[in-house]
Amino acid sequence: MSPRSRPSGDRRRAPDEITGIFDDLLRHARELLAVRSPLDAELIVSEVLGTWWGQRAAAGDVEEIVGERLVEHAGRAGTPAALALLTGIACLGTARQAAMAERAALALMDRGVARPGWADRVGMVAPEDCFTSRDVFGDQDTLVCVYSYDGTDRHALVVQVDHNRSGMVRDAWVSSQVDRLLEHCRQDERTNPLMRFEPLDPPRARALLERGLAVTGAAADPPVPETFPAYHAFLRARMRALPPGYRLPAPPVYGRDRRATLAARFLASDEAEDLSDRSAAGRCVDRIIEYGCEQDQGRPLRVSPVKCERFLLDWLPRKVLLSPAEQDAMPHVLAAWVRWAGRRSGLPPQAVRAALDAVWDATGAFTEAYRDPAAFGLDRSLVHRLVPDGELEALPRRAFALPFLSGEHHMPGRGRIDLAELDPADPADRRIMIEFEHPGAAPEHLDAHERLAVRLWNGDPPQLWETAQALLDAGLERHQILHRLIEVLARCGDDPDALRRALHTLRHNPPPM
Incomplete structure (x- = not known):
């Protein structure tokens, strides 16, 4: 059975269907009786074990769980092909699979089932x-x-x-x-x-x-x-x-001061001299450094054609809100950064040229790929209120947390307010927005909504917004979802592991509408 034919869709399969799949795998394992090389045998067993690779279920890793059931099935089958498969799994399976396979193989050998010729050499690499x-x-x-x-x-x-x-x-x-x-x-x-x-x-x-x-x-x-x-x-x-004993170094840490120093040195360099809009250039280089530190294992000075393309065409359009001036400046700042960082890191001249070619080749596509909120009918001033830090990816979750951002209203105890003048990033203004959405609610209820809004605003933890999206997909209304999330936060308290587990459960088992 090829990995391309591995099952998909609903992973909670009926017992008869699972048994049928296991029987197919045992028929495939008959090839093990025809090979002489332990290498060929290991490759066949690896293909069998890879049948469910990468699939997951709420109960755990499907490859591990189904692999263990395959071992049990092979032990019951008791054929020479089953023994050959168990012998291979004892070398290639996970620790638990290997232990189970070894016990099952010994039991079959005690019953006189014939071993394959390569059995004494498999795994002896x-x-x-x-x-x-x-x-x-x-x-x-x-x-x-x-x-x-x-x-x-x-x-x-x-x-x-x-x-x-x-x-x-x-x-x-x-x-x-x-x-x-x-x-x-x-x-x-x-x-x-x-x-x-x-x-x-x-x-x-x-x-x-x-x-x-x-x-x-x-x-x-x-x-x-x-x-x-x-x-x-x-x-x-x-x-x-392979022998153990080597520990990969941790990525270097670039704090705020170190990043600022790096940006200042670049802006003072000969390579940056021709950048006309110094203010936009400063904001652009901050994003280049951020990408290198957080997305490239703490390597802001590393430049390459692939890295430049991913930065311009993938990360920036998805993650960052750029002003029109910054959009115009970004390719030029990135090209200057390639020349400056390439010189500092000792990159050969032909490598620097290749990276620069990638920047200019991607510039036209960047203009098309960059998602300016105005192109989607979104008011730029409203977007800036929700993403003052430029984190474009945060826009949908912050709009979900605080959707009421415009209109004049009368609020008891506060008089006339204009929501368009409130700053959702300011705690005091955010409280007013929550009071507006929940007129007459008790202070404790408002406090709970405010705590949730702050967490959604900060993306803390990321699973919170993932769960909200899953519940939206399941058909729940926004306020129902907010209350479900508030209940989870109250129940888990300050235990982050408990919170992640509870969100996982809620995400995969949404309540009925």
């Missing part, structure tokens, strides 16, 4: 060398880890680690043509001045893989190819075969 093929920009590492079974069945695991996505593992595959692969990498370095091919300390390779797999696993929909699930268990096992 040792690492030889590790290398990395990387670009000078620091966008990506392609790790090449070489293994063998006591000198035979030599093979290379090739893994792409994307540093533009927090070191995420993006792809993996296996090659038995090790010498040819290594020579191709060396040839690529000789012909491409922007590529480097170097030995890599195996403990460091393991640390990169551990972090990368964790990032991939935590992503809701990781951008991996359809073939990746088939290699996931194999990759996890090969990672464990």
Whole structure:
């Protein structure tokens, strides 16, 4: 069974349907009886274990849960193919799957079920060398880890680690043509001045893989190819075969003062001399530094074509509200930053030129991609009241928390008020808005709404707004949702873990309308 045919949709499947799927997998496992190489056997088992990779349910990780049920099913089947599958899972499964598979396999062996010929060698793999093929920009590492079974069945695991996505593992595959692969990498370095091919300390390779797999696993929909699930268990096992002992350094911390110093040095540089609107340039460089610090693992000085494109065409349009002057200035400021940061970080001239080409190639698309609120019929002054910090992504949740922003009204005890003159970011004005929405409510009730509004305003925690959106999708009205969230906040108090769990439950089990 290919990973492309793995089940989707409702994960709470009927027992008969699950049993049918397990029977299909056991039929697929018959291939294990025909292979001689432990490498081939491990790749087949990895494909089986990857059938449900990446799917999740409220009860936990589907791959883990269904994998354990597959082990139980294979133990009951008691066939040579089932024993072969259990033998492979004992090497490639999660810790719990492996322990269960080993017990089940021993039970079948005691009953006289025939073992496959490769059983004594499977999992007996040792690492030889590790290398990395990387670009000078620091966008990506392609790790090449070489293994063998006591000198035979030599093979290379090739893994792409994307540093533009927090070191995420993006792809993996296996090659038995090790010498040819290594020579191709060396040839690529000789012909491409922007590529480097170097030995890599195996403990460091393991640390990169551990972090990368964790990032991939935590992503809701990781951008991996359809073939990746088939290699996931194999990759996890090969990672464990590498020696531990290396700890990746924590990303450097750039506080407010350090960021301000970096911006000031840039604005005083020769590269920034021709920037005409110094005020807009200052605000633009603040965003460039923010992106490098918070989205690029604390590396504001790193520049690359991919990073520039993602900044201009993905992050800015989704996250930041720019004034018209800042929109005009941003590509020019980014180009000056590329020249300045590239010089400071020692980037080769041809690499700087490639990054600059990416900036100018993306400029036209940036103008089209940037979402000016005015283009959607939103009043710019109103938007600025809701996002005075420029955090465009916060606009919908803040509008949900405080939707009444215009109109003149008479309020008991306050007289005539103009909501358009109130600042929702100011605590006193925010209280007036909440009183307007809840006339005659008790102070305790107003306090609860105010606490929720502050949390939604700040996105604290992010799951609060995610839950509100899920309840909106389920058909609940806004005020019903507010009261549900207030109840959760009151019940969980100051326990952030309890709050996250309660929001998860509410998000996946919305109350009836």
